[in-house]
Amino acid sequence: xxxxxANPELIRNIRAQLRADRVVTVAVVCxxxxxxxxxxxxYTHGGPGRVWGLEFLRVALAAQTFVLVLGGGLVSLxxxxxxxxxxxxxxxxxxxLRPLELALGKLFGAPVLMxxxxxxxxxxxxxxAAVGHARPTFVVAAYVVAVLGAISIHALALLLSLLLERGxxxxxxxxxxxxxxxxxxxxxxxxxxxxxxxxxYASDLSTQMTWAVMSRxxxxxxxxxxxxxxxxxxxxxPVHHAVxxxxxxxxxxxxxxxxxxxxxxxxxxGYEIFTPAQALGFLFFINLIFIGFFRWSRWSAAEAxxxxxxxxxxxxxxxxxxxxxxxDRVRRLDARRRLSSGWLAAAWPAPYLAAGTLLVGLVPVAxxxxxxxxxxxxxxxxxxxxxxxxxxxxxxxxxxxxxMNLRLGGRLRLGLLYLAVFYICTGIVFGTLNLFGTPSxxxxxxxxxxxxxxxxxxGEWAYTWExxxxxxxAQILIxxxxxxxxxxxxxxxxxxxRASAAAAGAA
Amino acid sequence: MSxxxxxxxxxxxxxxxxxxxxxxxxxxxxxxxxxxxxRIAAGEVFGLVGPNGAGKTTTLKMICGLLVPTAGRIVVxxxxxxxxxxxxxxxxxxxxxxxxxxxxxxxxxxxxxFAHAYKMAxxxxxxxxxxxxxxxxxxxxxxxxxGGLSRGMxxxxxxxxxxxxxxxxxVLDEPAVGLDPKGRIEFRQLVRELNGQGKTxxxxxxxxxxxxxxxxxxxxxxRGRLLRSGRLGQILGEGVRERRVRIMIASxxxxxxxxxxxxxxxxxxxxxxxxxxxxxxxxxxxELASLVKALxxxxxxxxxxxxxxxxxxxxxxxxxxxxxx
Numbered sequence: 001x002x003x004x005x006a007n008p009e010l011i012r013n014i015r016a017q018l019r020a021d022r023v024v025t026v027a028v029v030c031x032x033x034x035x036x037x038x039x040x041x042x043y044t045h046g047g048p049g050r051v052w053g054l055e056f057l058r059v060a061l062a063a064q065t066f067v068l069v070l071g072g073g074l075v076s077l078x079x080x081x082x083x084x085x086x087x088x089x090x091x092x093x094x095x096x097l098r099p100l101e102l103a104l105g106k107l108f109g110a111p112v113l114m115x116x117x118x119x120x121x122x123x124x125x126x127x128x129a130a131v132g133h134a135r136p137t138f139v140v141a142a143y144v145v146a147v148l149g150a151i152s153i154h155a156l157a158l159l160l161s162l163l164l165e166r167g168x169x170x171x172x173x174x175x176x177x178x179x180x181x182x183x184x185x186x187x188x189x190x191x192x193x194x195x196x197x198x199x200x201y202a203s204d205l206s207t208q209m210t211w212a213v214m215s216r217x218x219x220x221x222x223x224x225x226x227x228x229x230x231x232x233x234x235x236x237x238p239v240h241h242a243v244x245x246x247x248x249x250x251x252x253x254x255x256x257x258x259x260x261x262x263x264x265x266x267x268x269x270g271y272e273i274f275t276p277a278q279a280l281g282f283l284f285f286i287n288l289i290f291i292g293f294f295r296w297s298r299w300s301a302a303e304a305x306x307x308x309x310x311x312x313x314x315x316x317x318x319x320x321x322x323x324x325x326x327x328d329r330v331r332r333l334d335a336r337r338r339l340s341s342g343w344l345a346a347a348w349p350a351p352y353l354a355a356g357t358l359l360v361g362l363v364p365v366a367x368x369x370x371x372x373x374x375x376x377x378x379x380x381x382x383x384x385x386x387x388x389x390x391x392x393x394x395x396x397x398x399x400x401x402x403x404m405n406l407r408l409g410g411r412l413r414l415g416l417l418y419l420a421v422f423y424i425c426t427g428i429v430f431g432t433l434n435l436f437g438t439p440s441x442x443x444x445x446x447x448x449x450x451x452x453x454x455x456x457x458x459g460e461w462a463y464t465w466e467x468x469x470x471x472x473x474a475q476i477l478i479x480x481x482x483x484x485x486x487x488x489x490x491x492x493x494x495x496x497x498r499a500s501a502a503a504a505g506a507a
Numbered sequence: 508m509s510x511x512x513x514x515x516x517x518x519x520x521x522x523x524x525x526x527x528x529x530x531x532x533x534x535x536x537x538x539x540x541x542x543x544x545x546r547i548a549a550g551e552v553f554g555l556v557g558p559n560g561a562g563k564t565t566t567l568k569m570i571c572g573l574l575v576p577t578a579g580r581i582v583v584x585x586x587x588x589x590x591x592x593x594x595x596x597x598x599x600x601x602x603x604x605x606x607x608x609x610x611x612x613x614x615x616x617x618x619x620x621f622a623h624a625y626k627m628a629x630x631x632x633x634x635x636x637x638x639x640x641x642x643x644x645x646x647x648x649x650x651x652x653x654g655g656l657s658r659g660m661x662x663x664x665x666x667x668x669x670x671x672x673x674x675x676x677x678v679l680d681e682p683a684v685g686l687d688p689k690g691r692i693e694f695r696q697l698v699r700e701l702n703g704q705g706k707t708x709x710x711x712x713x714x715x716x717x718x719x720x721x722x723x724x725x726x727x728x729x730r731g732r733l734l735r736s737g738r739l740g741q742i743l744g745e746g747v748r749e750r751r752v753r754i755m756i757a758s759x760x761x762x763x764x765x766x767x768x769x770x771x772x773x774x775x776x777x778x779x780x781x782x783x784x785x786x787x788x789x790x791x792x793x794e795l796a797s798l799v800k801a802l803x804x805x806x807x808x809x810x811x812x813x814x815x816x817x818x819x820x821x822x823x824x825x826x827x828x829x830x831x832x
Contacts (some may be wrong), residue, residue: 008623016611086607091668094571095624096597265592267575269525327526328577335522335578408536409526 008097009105010112017113026113030120034060038124053132054207060125061142061203064118068150069199072111076157079110080264093265103260107154125206134207141242142206148249149199155256162263163271191307193233194293195241197248205230205242213238234292248289255282269328276352279319283356286315291364301368301378306454308364309390313451316357320398323349324405324412330493339490346487348402350395350479357394361387379458385468386453392475393450399482406489423449443467447474512548514582515676515707516570519544521579523565523731539565540576541731547724549675552698552708554722554739556715556823562731563711564604567680570709571601584675597625600669604681604711608661608668610654614645617653617664618671625672639667642697659690666694670701677701679710683717695721715819725819727826734826742822751815752795755783757808766805770798785815 038056045052083089092102108115129139160172195201213231232244259273274282290311296304325333325348333339340348365383397419404415426448435441436452439460444467446452453468461468521543526536539562547553555563568574570581572592581588586595609617615636622632640646643663648656656664662685669677679698683691691714698721702708712718718725719739726736735742756763763784767776772789779785788795799812 006623008620011623012609012612012616012620015613015616016609087603087605088607088609090568090571090573090603091601091606091621092624093573094596094599094601095621096593096626097624098593267573270575331524331577332575 007101007105007109009092009102010109013105013109013112018116022113023116026117027120030117031123034121034124038127048131050132053128053130054134055128055132057125057128057132057134057139057206058203060121060128061146061206062200064121064125065146065150065199065202067114067117067121068111068146069153071117072114072150073153073157075110075114076107076154077161079106079158080161097265099261099265103158103257103264106264107151107158107257107260110158111150111154129206132207135209137211138208139206142202145205145242145245145249146199146202148246148253149197149202152249152253152256153199155253155260159256159259159273162260163273191295191299191311192290192293193295194244194289195230195232197245199249201241201245211240213240232293233295251285255285269326270332272329273322276323276349279323280352280356280359283315283319283360287312287360287363291367296367296371300375302375302383302457304368305364305383305386306456309361309386310451310454312357312360313390313394316353316360316394317397319356320349320353320394321401321412323352324398324402325349327406327408327493330406330490334490334493343483343487345490346483347399348486350399350483353395353398354391357391358387361390377458379461382456382458382461385461385472386456389446389450389453389468389472389475392472392479393453396450396475396479396482399479399486403482403486403489406486406493439464440467443471446471450475512550514546515549515551515584516545516547516553516709517580517582518546518566518570519580519582521545521566521569521581522577523562523569523574524577538562538731540569540579543579543728543731543733545726545733545736547707547709549707550702550705551724552702552710552722554718554725555709555711555728556718556725556819557728560730561728563728564680566728567601567678567709567711571599571678572596573601597672598675600672600674600677602665602669602677602679602682604684606665608653608664610652612653613650614640614653614656614664615649618667621668622671627672635671635673639671642670642700643667644693658685659687662686662690662694666697675706677706677708677710679708681712682710683712683714691717715823719819727823729826735822739819743816743819750788750795751785752788753779753783753785753811753813753815754799754802754809755779755811756802757810758782758806761805761807763807766802766807770801773798783811 037059041056041059042048042052045055080089083092097105125139128134129136164172208230230241231238232241233239234244258278262274262278263271273279290308294304294308299307330339339345344351362384365380365387368378368383369380400419401412401415404418405412426445430436430441430445430449433441435445436455440463442452442455442460443464446456446468447470450471453471456468521540522538523540524536524538537560541562543566555566557563565574569576570583570588572588572595575589583595584598586598588595609620612620618636618639619632622635623629627635637646640649643666645660645663645667648660653661653664662682666679666682669679683694686694695717698708698710708721710718710721722739724736724738725742727734727742754763754767759782761782763782764776764778767773767784767786772794774787774789776784776786788798790798795812799809803809
């Protein structure tokens, strides 16, 4: 299968973007910029020398990463959008190009000019490396990190380009790239012994001198310059961050590419990011990162459980939303008699979401039980209750969104808006009444805002457990209500002749 | 015993329902295909006719595997489109109603790209590109950037893309849009040539006169429903129970309409400018000859007597008015 140089989509991009006149212009501009910056830095450092060389290498690599990540990210973000707008995308979809070929052609083809700019800036970086006596293995590793990191971001941008409307995709993508620039997982670094996942870290890596990893005393802050900056801790073992970054970039790129390949030649009305099984696999992949790099030693058992549930909240919610069925999909499943009957169909996507939330909730409990780092705050029953309420809460919200998405007109956005308004307003009112500040008040708020369960402590459970159980029961009841509503909506959608009647006068 | 030609395209109980954007006037859903059943024999030039919103483009896109039907099945060249879209697409050439080309590519690069994308044998591609450029009359533009081509040339290049891989089935959605009269004539000629090579052509157009000249069979759809389908002659002949005749005279002041209305076997007389009339005549050729002779004897200078046939336009208008509510 032609996925590499003979890939027609890649060749098309190379032909369109790398015309001789443009290539010459880019090369000249890069050369002039390299000379100007190099001269300026030499002047500042009192002439070329080791320090100048390493600094020049860092600057050149940072510029290359910038071009590749931000420039490449933006063009990837527009890669499919632009084709859809020009009505050329259908002509690609109707060819015999396999989804993987088309996806790879766009993944490497859309940012091909950026790769060329990186190539043009390479001499500057190599001069810096040579003069600065940088270790070749680190220079190579830095490029691997920068390129693989960029590829994973391009794959995500391509997925956004495929799935979202132009405005949303561009706005979301720019926001995402800004966050990336500001170092993602900055919050997670409080919980994880994991260094920066930003590809910009490559310029730091390029000037390192040793691959040695150092055990880190508990509580050490990550990235103290010259300290433990390049060491991550995976399941208690120190690992060089470059290795971790490469593995994670490859993993993320593979997951994003899988989603692109699954959808790129599909009818847009039938887009489905992952199959339910793949969605669960992605959830577990992320949880492997959470659990593997979690700073178990820093937190009490109850805090560790609450923090891991908290980290999983957004992830499970997003995957729940990704599993939602559209009206079009339900119609097709129904017409092909592939729609589960009765309550099972109406409970979609509860079985998969329940499996995911219970598993990501229960695995940390099992780990905490096994490693035995338990204290007076830990109680297995309360821990299991936390998992149950976490799961029921997400089921409630996702089932509500599924029902909204199946209503006439597909009201997912409105559903999300209502949900956000609900949480903001409830939070304001409960905060004003100081309900979060008292144990019984906290338990009461859980009826409406189950995230309160993250703050539940063993001492409070003893005399508020009835309210907490009522909160759990409330989530199940509300989830049941949305299942019932979804069942009615499904029945409406399945009525024979309804579509024709509803469409009269519309076509 | 006549042997039925093999089917190039088969639609079985095809349905497509979709939601209209929020805020759309009228209903919230539209039915683009409503239990369509159609069999298009290999070698036909088949016209799909209907008003805007009838579901023509959606049907064509489903045939090409670009849209998934809500229900039903599509078979092209014996391949189920939903089950094996890439194999089916290999035998289909598709031209959309509104499309762009890659302006930053050269003409030959564009055809070369699609030839590779359709998995043609690499050693045949250069020759095929040259051949198609010849068929399209674009040899002189081989190395030109697409951005610099005229509208008509771009349309021809779009057709070139659709035929570059020598597909057995051509699906053309409003291919004559934007073409000048000369371009339309050339396009009709091209379709005939392609059909002469054994290709099945499925075509939609609002230019019904063009379709009448090109098509061997047609189907008329409205709101996703099939109103009529069959051989063009058969469709045009349906409902014609009486001979329609037009007579033109060069005698100002002669009351032709009144004169004809008094004759036996003549009904439905209407005036035709400048001086003439159109009417239904129940008799045969001999009775018609007698009628003309009588008219001349009555003092009218007759310079034209011609039979009036049904046009596709009239048939479509007649069928679509209020047939689906």
